[in-house]
Every structure is written in C-alpha cells, then in structure tokens.
Amino acid sequence: xxKRDRDRGDNRRDREEEREELDERVIDxxxxxxxxxxxxxxxxxxxxxxxDNKGRVGIGVGKSxxxxxxxxxxxxxxxxxxxxxxxxxxxxxxxxxxxxxGAVVMLRPASPGTGVIAGGSVRAVLEAAGVHDILSKSxxxxxxxxxxxxxxxxxxxxxxxxxxxxxxxxDSNEMKPFWVRRAE
Numbered sequence: 609x610x611k612r613d614r615d616r617g618d619n620r621r622d623r624e625e626e627r628e629e630l631d632e633r634v635i636d637x638x639x640x641x642x643x644x645x646x647x648x649x650x651x652x653x654x655x656x657x658x659x660d661n662k663g664r665v666g667i668g669v670g671k672s673x674x675x676x677x678x679x680x681x682x683x684x685x686x687x688x689x690x691x692x693x694x695x696x697x698x699x700x701x702x703x704x705x706x707x708x709x710g711a712v713v714m715l716r717p718a719s720p721g722t723g724v725i726a727g728g729s730v731r732a733v734l735e736a737a738g739v740h741d742i743l744s745k746s747x748x749x750x751x752x753x754x755x756x757x758x759x760x761x762x763x764x765x766x767x768x769x770x771x772x773x774x775x776x777x778x779d780s781n782e783m784k785p786f787w788v789r790r791a792e
Contacts, residue, residue: 632683633657633732636752637675649673655729655753656682658690659736665763666690667733667756693763694771696785698740701769706762710749713758718743719787729756737763 636655641648652675659665668686672678694701699717706713713730718741724734726744729752734742746755773780781789 629660630687631657631659631661631736632686633736634679634682635729635732635756637678640671652678654678654682655756656686657729657732657736657756658683658686659733659738660690661736661738663695663738664690664692665733665737665760667760669753691760691764693737694766694768695738696769697788699742699785700739700763700766701783702766702772704762704765706758706765707748708758708761709751709754711751711754711758712747713755713762714745714747715759715762716743717741717785719785728752730759732756733759733763 634654634656636653638653640651640653642651651671651673653669653671654675656668656670656679657665658668666686666689668682668684668689670678670681670683670685672681696717698720700715701717703714703716705715718725720741722741722743724731724739724742726734726742727746728750730744730746733756734744749755767775769783770780773783776783
C-alpha cells in the first residue's frame with residue numbers, strides 16, 4: 609500500500625515537472641461584448657500559445673469575465689490541443705504556405721544563425737515550437753488569432769526529410785538543406 613502511494617507521488621512530481629518546462633505565451637487579449645436585455649456584458653478573450661521548445665505546440669482560446677481566469681482557460685485549452693511538428697535541426701525541413709480565414713502564412717527554412725524572422729503571433733508560435741532559424745511572411749488578415757492558426761496549420765503540413773525522400777524515391781541525403789550537405 610505504501611509503495612503504491614510513493615508511485616503516485618512520483619507520477620505527480622513528473623507531471624509537475626512537465627508543466628514547468630512548457631513555454632506559455634499570451635499573444636492577444638480582447639474585450640468582447642454580449643448584448644443582453646439590460647445592456648452589454650463585457651468579457652475577455654485571450655489567445656494563449658503553449659509549447660515545449662522541442663517540437664510540440666498548441667493554441668488555446670479562453671473567454672471569461674476576468675482576465676486571469678480567461679488566461680487559465682486558454683492555457684488549459686492549448687495544453688489539450690498540443691500537436692507534434694516535424695523539425696530539421698533548428699529549422700523546418702521545407703517551405704510551406706497555409707491559410708486560415710483571411711490570414712496566409714509562408715514559412716521557409718533558414719541556415720543556422722539566421723534567427724526567427726517573423727513578427728507577432730507567427731513569432732510566438734515558432735518560438736514556442738522550438739524553431740530557431742526561419743524566414744516567414746504573413747499576408748492577408750492581421751487578426752492575431754487567424755494568423756496563429758495559419759502558422760500552426762503550416763507547421764502541421766511539414767513532413768520530415770526522410771518522409772519526403774521516400775515519397776519522391778530519392779536518397780535522404782539529397783533532401784537535406786544545402787548548408788547541411790556543404791558541412792558534410
């Protein structure tokens with residue numbers, strides 16, 4: 609019986625450590641209104657990005673009458689919706705374009721040392737995912753929520769270099785970026 613309790617404690621400790629290493633970013637806080645018979649009821653909508661900086665990232669939206677509660681709801685939602693993305697070292701394996709609503713996001717791999725060339729919610733999603741070298745362009749709508757969803761959609765479209773090589777019937781070394789081939 610005592611051993612079982614110790615095991616439970618270890619699991620709780622592991623879960624707490626896992627929570628601590630997640631990168632949480634609030635990218636947007638918006639006041640929204642609901643019109644009711646007596647007038648308007650105001651609430652806050654927050655967009656929260658959660659990632660582990662190792663290839664897992666999620667976006668959550670929370671809405672509540674108070675900002676702290678709204679942030680907590682958004683954070684919990686983002687943790688539930690975390691998904692794994694394919695990385696190639698500190699960048700992405702290939703260029704990709706994705707659209708969500710009116711927002712269009714283009715992501716291109718970059719050589720080491722370039723940094724994250726992105727702004728706003730694109731930067732927040734990429735940094736939370738653990739991408740360190742990338743070029744991006746956000747076109748169309750500048751709604752932070754739609755841009756964040758378009759970025760996440762683009763990251764989910766990525767395939768690893770090995771998967772691409774198999775699809776194209778090529779050697780996996782041919783699918784590596786030029787700076788990796790040059791270094792070898």
